[in-house]
Amino acid sequence: DAGVIQSPRHEVTEMGQEVTLRCKPISGHDYLFWYRQTMMRGLELLIYFNNNVPIDDSGMPEDRFSAKMPNASFSTLKIQPSEPRDSAVYFCASSRDTNQPQHFGDGTRLSIL
């Protein structure tokens, strides 16, 4: 079975540029989650979707961050404009329902110079 697929694996860009991270969840999973992981703040839930609808975006740091899920097999997390403090590893995860474990992708390591 294919797991959660994230792209790109690594992204290095300059401050001010737009960054788009992509995620393909496991087929049949109704929940999709975006996390950010840093040494300082650990693992933070940014937003999650149920059946393509955003349910809780209270973890999105500010208006520069936006996430979409246009269909059941694809989601994006966009940062515009990017800043050096956005540098982190961003994970996407999916699950069948809220009582089931989440399956994580391998993450996107983002560096903003």
Next chain:
Amino acid sequence: GNSVTQMEGPVTLSEEAFLTINCTYTATGYPSLFWYVQYPGEGLQLLLKATKADDKGSNKGFEATYRKETTSFHLEKGSVQVSDSAVYFCALSEYNFNKFYFGSGTKLNVKP
């Protein structure tokens, strides 16, 4: 509010030592509890889970028992290996409240 608290690391052990990583939680309902493991450069992977009080989750020699009376879900392994070196996360989900919480992670270093 709901939360998960786990012991700070890093934890450094010699091979074949006994491992305990403490995890306690607060929850308003009846959460499911999980342990995840993260190896360097990878995402989190489910290690084990328990969905109700007194359940014991186990996998790869690791065990954790859902203790409602002490609101704990401590991770244990009788004999660790170098390959167990990773970061371990305790987590809970509350079905009725659509809430998910991860602990801060505990780094385990196992020396040969």
